[in-house]
Amino acid sequence: DDPSEAALGASGLTRTFGGFVAVDRVDIAVREGELRSIIGPNGAGKTTLFNILTNALSPSAGEVYYDGTEITDVPQHERPHMGLVRSFQSNQLFEEQTTLENVRIVAQTIEQGSFSFDLFRRGQRVAEETAYEILDRVGLAPLAEEEATNLSHGDQRRLSIAMALATDPSVLLLDEPTSGMGPTETEETAAMIESIQSEFDLTLLLIEHDMSIVLSMSDRITVLNRGEVLATGTPDEIQENAQVQDAYLGG
Ligand code: ADP
Numbered sequence: 001d002d003p004s005e006a007a008l009g010a011s012g013l014t015r016t017f018g019g020f021v022a023v024d025r026v027d028i029a030v031r032e033g034e035l036r037s038i039i040g041p042n043g044a045g046k047t048t049l050f051n052i053l054t055n056a057l058s059p060s061a062g063e064v065y066y067d068g069t070e071i072t073d074v075p076q077h078e079r080p081h082m083g084l085v086r087s088f089q090s091n092q093l094f095e096e097q098t099t100l101e102n103v104r105i106v107a108q109t110i111e112q113g114s115f116s117f118d119l120f121r122r123g124q125r126v127a128e129e130t131a132y133e134i135l136d137r138v139g140l141a142p143l144a145e146e147e148a149t150n151l152s153h154g155d156q157r158r159l160s161i162a163m164a165l166a167t168d169p170s171v172l173l174l175d176e177p178t179s180g181m182g183p184t185e186t187e188e189t190a191a192m193i194e195s196i197q198s199e200f201d202l203t204l205l206l207i208e209h210d211m212s213i214v215l216s217m218s219d220r221i222t223v224l225n226r227g228e229v230l231a232t233g234t235p236d237e238i239q240e241n242a243q244v245q246d247a248y249l250g251g
Helices: 046-053 076-082 099-111 117-138 153-165 183-199 211-217 235-240 242-249
Strands: 008-017 020-030 035-039 061-066 084-086 171-175 203-207 220-225 228-233
Touching: 008 046, 020 046, 020 061, 020 228, 035 046, 035 183, 035 211, 046 084, 046 171, 046 203, 076 084, 099 117, 099 153, 117 153, 117 183, 153 171, 153 183, 183 203, 183 211, 211 235, 220 235, 220 242, 228 235, 228 242, 235 242
Parallel strands: 035 203, 035 220, 084 171, 171 203
Antiparallel strands: 008 020, 008 061, 220 228
16 A cells, blocks of 8 residues: 555654654555554554654654645644544543533534634534534433543543544544453443444544454554564454564564
C-alpha cells in the first residue's frame, strides 16, 4: 500500500528526542474502513507515533498523509475539521457538566464556525439531538443527565469516545480505549468500538495492549519495536511471525 494514497498514511516518519530515536522511519498505510492496531512493548514509540500523526508533536523527518493529501504541516487544531480525530483523554472532560452536555459542547463547537445568537440557539438544539444519538450508540444514554465526574472510569473512557464521535470523524485514533478495565468491560468496549466503526463509517487506528481483543478485532496489526515497524499483517500473519514472537509475544 502506498502511504500517500491511504486514508491515513506516513512515510519515513521519524522523531528524535535529543540523540534518542523514538520513532524510526515508520511507513504506515491505513486503508479506508480498516481497523488497524498498533502494538509493541512499552517505549516502542506508539504514543509518539500518535502524537506525530495528530501533530501534537512535529516529526523530525517524514511525511503524514490523510485521504490522499500530505498534511504533515497542518496544525493540530485544524485536523478534526478535516475528519482526523484523536479520542479525548480522560482528563479532558468537563467534569461538572452532564454526560450529555460534554458531548453536546463538542458537537456544537465543531459545527459552528462563528457566533450569532440565532445560530447558537439552533446549534444548541441540533447538537443536543446529535449528542443523544451518540450517547445511545456508545451505551451511555441512561447516564445522559449524570455529571461526568460521577461516571465510573470505564464510562468516562466511553464518554471520551463519544466526544470524539461528536466531531464527526472519518479517521479516529484511540489510545488504549480499554486501559484500566476488567475483562468484561474490555469485551464490552471492544464490541462497542466495532459497532461504532460500522455505524459511523470509521477508519480506526488503535493503540491497544489487550492481545485477545487486538487479535479478534483488527483487520491488520502493526508491530512497533524500538521505534521501528517490525511487522505489519493480519492477526494470523502477526501470530505466525517468528520475529514478532521473539521480540514481543515472548516466543
Ligand atoms: P509507547 O507509547 O510505545 O510506550 P512512547 O512513544 O511513549 O512509547 O515512548 C517511546 C520512547 O520515547 C520512550 O523511550 C520514551 O521515554 C521516549 N520519549 C517519549 N516522549 C519523550 C519526550 N518528550 N522526551 C524524551 N523522550 C521521550
